Amino acid sequence: MMTLFRLRPGEHYKKFFLPYLLIAPGLFFILAFTVYPLFQIIRMSLNASTEDMSYPFHPWTTTFEHYQAIFNDPVYVDSIFTTIKFMIYTTLPTVLISFVLAIWLSRGVRYLKTFHQMSYVYPMILPAVSVASIWLFIYTPHYGLFAHITDILGMNDPTMLRRPETALKALVIMEIWRQVGYFTLFFIAGLSAIPQEVEEAAALDGAGRLKTLWYIQLPLMWPTWIFVMTVALLHGLQTVDPIFIMTQGGPSNATNLMLYQMYQTAFFYNDPAKSSAFATIFLLMTSFIAIFQVYGLDRLWRSDEGSHANR
Amino acid sequence: MKTIIKGGEKLKTIWTPFRTVFVLSLFLMVFVLSGCGQNTSPKENVTSSKQNDTASNSSTSTSQQTSEMKTTASPVQLTFYYPVGVTGPLSEIMQKMVQQFNDEHPNIQVKAVFTGSYNDNTAKIITSLKGGNPPDVVISLSQDLTMLLDLDAIQPFDELFASKDPALQFDESDFFPAFMLNSSRDGKIWGIPFQRSTPVMYYNKEAFKEANLDPQKPPETWDELVKMASQTMVKDKAGKVQRWGVEIPISGTSTWLFEALAIEAGKDIYNGNPAAIELDTPESKHAMQWLIDLSKKYKVMPEGVIDWSAASTDFTSGATTFLYHSPGSLSAIMKQAPFEVGVAFLPKDKQYGVPTGGGNLYIMKGIPEERRQAAWTFVQWMVAPDRAAQWSIDTGYVPVRKAAEQTKLWQDYIAGRPQAQIALEQLPYAQAELDTHKRSEVQKMVADAIQAVLSGSQSIDDAFNNAQKQIDQVLKPYQK
Numbered sequence: 001m002m003t004l005f006r007l008r009p010g011e012h013y014k015k016f017f018l019p020y021l022l023i024a025p026g027l028f029f030i031l032a033f034t035v036y037p038l039f040q041i042i043r044m045s046l047n048a049s050t051e052d053m054s055y056p057f058h059p060w061t062t063t064f065e066h067y068q069a070i071f072n073d074p075v076y077v078d079s080i081f082t083t084i085k086f087m088i089y090t091t092l093p094t095v096l097i098s099f100v101l102a103i104w105l106s107r108g109v110r111y112l113k114t115f116h117q118m119s120y121v122y123p124m125i126l127p128a129v130s131v132a133s134i135w136l137f138i139y140t141p142h143y144g145l146f147a148h149i150t151d152i153l154g155m156n157d158p159t160m161l162r163r164p165e166t167a168l169k170a171l172v173i174m175e176i177w178r179q180v181g182y183f184t185l186f187f188i189a190g191l192s193a194i195p196q197e198v199e200e201a202a203a204l205d206g207a208g209r210l211k212t213l214w215y216i217q218l219p220l221m222w223p224t225w226i227f228v229m230t231v232a233l234l235h236g237l238q239t240v241d242p243i244f245i246m247t248q249g250g251p252s253n254a255t256n257l258m259l260y261q262m263y264q265t266a267f268f269y270n271d272p273a274k275s276s277a278f279a280t281i282f283l284l285m286t287s288f289i290a291i292f293q294v295y296g297l298d299r300l301w302r303s304d305e306g307s308h309a310n311r
Numbered sequence: 312m313k314t315i316i317k318g319g320e321k322l323k324t325i326w327t328p329f330r331t332v333f334v335l336s337l338f339l340m341v342f343v344l345s346g347c348g349q350n351t352s353p354k355e356n357v358t359s360s361k362q363n364d365t366a367s368n369s370s371t372s373t374s375q376q377t378s379e380m381k382t383t384a385s386p387v388q389l390t391f392y393y394p395v396g397v398t399g400p401l402s403e404i405m406q407k408m409v410q411q412f413n414d415e416h417p418n419i420q421v422k423a424v425f426t427g428s429y430n431d432n433t434a435k436i437i438t439s440l441k442g443g444n445p446p447d448v449v450i451s452l453s454q455d456l457t458m459l460l461d462l463d464a465i466q467p468f469d470e471l472f473a474s475k476d477p478a479l480q481f482d483e484s485d486f487f488p489a490f491m492l493n494s495s496r497d498g499k500i501w502g503i504p505f506q507r508s509t510p511v512m513y514y515n516k517e518a519f520k521e522a523n524l525d526p527q528k529p530p531e532t533w534d535e536l537v538k539m540a541s542q543t544m545v546k547d548k549a550g551k552v553q554r555w556g557v558e559i560p561i562s563g564t565s566t567w568l569f570e571a572l573a574i575e576a577g578k579d580i581y582n583g584n585p586a587a588i589e590l591d592t593p594e595s596k597h598a599m600q601w602l603i604d605l606s607k608k609y610k611v612m613p614e615g616v617i618d619w620s621a622a623s624t625d626f627t628s629g630a631t632t633f634l635y636h637s638p639g640s641l642s643a644i645m646k647q648a649p650f651e652v653g654v655a656f657l658p659k660d661k662q663y664g665v666p667t668g669g670g671n672l673y674i675m676k677g678i679p680e681e682r683r684q685a686a687w688t689f690v691q692w693m694v695a696p697d698r699a700a701q702w703s704i705d706t707g708y709v710p711v712r713k714a715a716e717q718t719k720l721w722q723d724y725i726a727g728r729p730q731a732q733i734a735l736e737q738l739p740y741a742q743a744e745l746d747t748h749k750r751s752e753v754q755k756m757v758a759d760a761i762q763a764v765l766s767g768s769q770s771i772d773d774a775f776n777n778a779q780k781q782i783d784q785v786l787k788p789y790q791k
Contacts, residue, residue: 075759140621141613142630156551162615164766248563251616252762267434268751270458 038283045277066277075253076261076278082168083258087236089172090179094232095225098180102187103213117188120181128178132245135174136161139246164254167247171255175239183228190224191217230293237286258282387685389421390446392439394432396506396670397639397707404705412692419685421448429670433458440464447678448686450670453493454746456502457585459673461748466676467499471687479691485712489667489741492583502671503690504711506702508638509665509741510571511734512657517650518543518554518632529655533575533601536633536658540611543632556611557633559602560622561765564758566745567668568635571657572598574664574742580757581666581745586789588745588753590760591779599764599771601660616762637668638734641707645730654730656737665737666744669708700724709734748789756781 020027048063070076105117123131138145139161147157160170194217202216240259243249249256249264262282266275391409395401402425409423426432429452436455439445440462451459459465468483475481483500490504516526522543530536540556547553561568566580573580578594589595605612626634627647635657636644645652657665672693674686692698699715702708704724710716716735725732747753760778763769769777 075755140624142625143628151551154549159613159615162613162617164616164762164768250563250758250762252766252768253759254766264751264755267437268430269749270437270462270751 041276041279041283044273045280047273066274067281069274070277070281075256078253079256079258079261080281082254082256083237086168086172086175086239086257087233089169090175090236090239091229091232093172094176094179094183095228097176098183098228099187099225101180101184102191103217105184106188106191117184120184122181123178124182126178128241129245131174131178132242135170135177135242136246139170161247162251164250164252167251167254171239171242171246174242175236179232179235183232186224186228187221190221194220226293230289233289234286237282237289386418386420387681389419389448389682389685389689391421391423391689392426392432392436392446392449392451393423394426394429394450394670396429397637397643399643399706401706404702408693408698408702412689416688416692419688421689436464437462445675445677447675447682448689449673449675450505451673453490453502453504453507453667453669453671454744454750456493456496456671457746457748458750460496460501464676465501465673466683467501468503468674468687468690469499471674471683474684474687476688476691479688479695480714481691481694482712482714485714487711487713487738489738490711492741492743493667493746494671496585502673503694505670505672505694505699506706506708507667507669507671507711508707508709509667509734509737510568510635510657511638511737512655513626513634513636513644514653514655515543515626515629515632515648515650516653518545518629519653521545526651526653529653530633530658531656532658533660537605537609537611540605540633541609544611552613554629555613555625555631556609557605557635558612558617558622558625558631559605559635560617560619561602561758561761562616562618564751564755565619566754566757566761567666569598569602569757569761570666570745571635571664572602572660574666575657575660575662576601577661579664579666579742581743581747583743585747586786586791588747588757588779588782588786590757590782591775596771596775598660599761599775602761603764603771614765616765637707638709638731639669639707641731643707645728652730654733656733656740663737663740665741667741668744703731707731709738747786749785752785753782756785 045066046062046064048061048065101120105113105120126134141147141157141159141162146160150157158166160166198216198220199212202212207215238259240257240263243255243257243260247255249260258278259282262275262278265271265278269275393405395405405425406423409421413420424446426435432449432451433455436445436449436451436459445464472483486494486504489509490507491500494500494502494504512529514529519526519539522539524539524542530539536557543554544552544556545554559568559572570580573595576594576598578589578592580588580590580592580595582589606614622631622634623636623640623644624647625631626636627644627649629650638654641654656663672690674683674690678686694711694715696712696714696718697720699710699712700718700721703710703715704720710721715721745754745757756778760769760774763774764771
């Protein structure tokens with residue numbers, strides 16, 4: 001704060017005004033399209049009346065009845081657990097597979113390297129709706145690809161999307177397929193950022209392939225890991241598109257993810273207040289993951305000397 | 312070095328005009344985005360340009376548009392929302408129809424807005440109402456009547472019946488009574504049937520012949536259906552099913568086919584009272600028991616929740632002999648199936664019975680008088696006998712009125728495709744479809760209960776009694 005007074009008049013503009021002027025357009029859009037709607041959602045979720053809330057200073061009464069209604073309704077509670085399940089089921093395999101793929105692509109593969117990289121990244125550039133349509137066909141009983149394969153193997157078609165026990169897993173498999181390429185890219189970037197000398201030094205010390213992986217590559221890539229984990233978790237939490245195409249939340253609410261239920265509540269049950277309350281719960285979950293990343297893990301590993309190499 | 316400098320200069324010469332364009336487009340973007348709040352839909356432009364002085368100030372309408380408005384003695388502008396609920400190029404057909412209307416009526420301009428599926432359509436209507444910017448005329452589910460009334464969004468047609476256009480041959484008593492069940496409430500008519508249907512049963516005549524059954528005699532009762540389904544089933548040597556007997560797809564939040572089963576078992580779950588659902592009756596439990604028996608006991612239907620759209624492909628690819636589906640799929644099924652397709656009534660248990668389905672035309676409340684009259688002309692035109700018949704031929708929907716059925720157009724059509732007549736013949740047995748207060752929520756509870764039983768996670772008694780309690784809770788505020 002003291003620097004403010006020590007500066008000559010012209011410098012005020014340069015040091016304080018100019019930066020804010022430069023970020024103003026971005027800031028405006030964030031305020032108008034992110035911060036203001038968030039504020040409104042929290043307001044609406046806490047208001048007793050479900051009437052028009054579009055005026056910021058509409059008279060209102062604070063209540064938690066919408067939250068109570070959500071936690072008393074098994075459909076909503078199940079939806080939260082289904083979402084958490086879906087998030088964990090997709091994130092862990094995705095991150096592990098993409099790490100292995102990245103190691104293989106950057107160190108192991110000899111021929112057609114670009115072709116390999118392209119084919120793993122390919123699912124990412126497809127629109128989510130097309131991916132869902134493709135997989136809907138794959139899972140179709142009788143004549144879908146999955147049914148064909150199980151037929152050749154002499155097994156019974158599991159009809160994954162028809163049964164609540166398997167429907168979520170079917171979506172998980174699809175999501176993993178869709179995301180692996182994307183995270184592989186980050187891991188490849190992380191791997192190539194490891195200084196060549198470090199690996200050479202390790203090799204001179206007699207470290208083999210596995211030891212290099214364990215003692216050099218893994219620790220040096222922690223920042224990438226944290227970033228990828230966060231993005232993957234948020235991604236899992238935010239999945240909704242395939243639900244519209246493939247299952248509509250069924251069978252028996254087995255794939256009723258939070259965003260889908262939120263949309264249903266707002267636009268089909270015509271209950272914006274309850275939907276806002278559900279959105280606020282969702283918001284808390286996402287913020288928890290984000291805070292975990294920014295303040296928790298990131299700080300923990302910043303003290304580690306090695307990670308600086310990557311920054 | 313020289314070349315690099317040259318390149319830099321070149322870049323500069325490109326950059327300078329580009330920069331201007333860039334800054335301008337940025338400005339434009341901010342303009343458009345900030346205008347979003349007021350001018351979301353084209354209709355708003357139309358209304359603002361009608362008040363002539365604001366039109367010239369309006370930033371979004373170009374000068375060309377404004378001059379056009381002024382020269383053509385300003386026709387009445389209508390916004391019309393329509394969804395597409397079955398497969399086929401229906402949106403194109405509708406756009407052509409509206410174009411024809413506009414050509415025939417120079418003083419009315421209807422802007423047809425395609426809104427997606429029925430669900431998306433309902434969501435868009437609600438959103439536009441909340442935004443204070445509703446359309447003038449909509450096609451929406453006949454099941455949406457209670458919701459639209461609860462939102463105070465529509466107006467009754469009764470007063471408009473006084474001012475009919477004789478050329479359009481509108482007659483409210485000409486519509487099939489079954490279709491009017493979901494159109495009237497408290498003695499008033501709120502919706503005009505437009506694209507309506509009842510579920511029918513498709514069957515594979517080829518499979519009948521293979522099993523030495525007479526393809527002209529489809530099953531008439533539940534028991535016959537089970538028998539014929541198991542006779543026509545095909546298994547390979549390993550015992551794996553190649554062709555199932557029957558598929559009754561009840562997926563998502565749809566309860567349509569279950570309502571049919573409940574009516575057939577003796578009692579519909581919806582009795583016309585928008586504040587009640589009777590799900591825990593012996594009849595509906597019996598219907599559910601039969602449905603689950605089809606896969607568990609008789610083993611003629613695949614287990615689990617069968618997807619609505621996948622089921623019709625199952626049928627055309629020969630993976631099932633019988634299929635319960637909408638007559639709206641008739642054209643697509645006839646086109647895709649490599650075998651002869653039969654269409655029949657849904658088999659009966661105690662009685663024949665189906666719910667109706669599909670969409671009605673509604674006129675929104677609170678629109679100015681001239682738009683109201685224009686909307687009324689448009690509605691009459693849309694259901695004029697020839698047009699109604701043509702729409703049914705193009706889409707597969709059932710003709711909504713007797714005059715349409717009697718047109719030469721329709722008679723010629725069914726001479727070549729008698730299957731199209733079945734849904735019409737079934738109409739005397741049709742009842743209202745589920746339309747309660749908070750319909751989406753209530754319907755989802757019913758669908759959840761059915762799916763819980765189908766997937767084997769709950770018994771019929773548990774699922775249905777629980778759902779009944781939940782539904783009663785939701786509907787309690789509406790009970791008098």
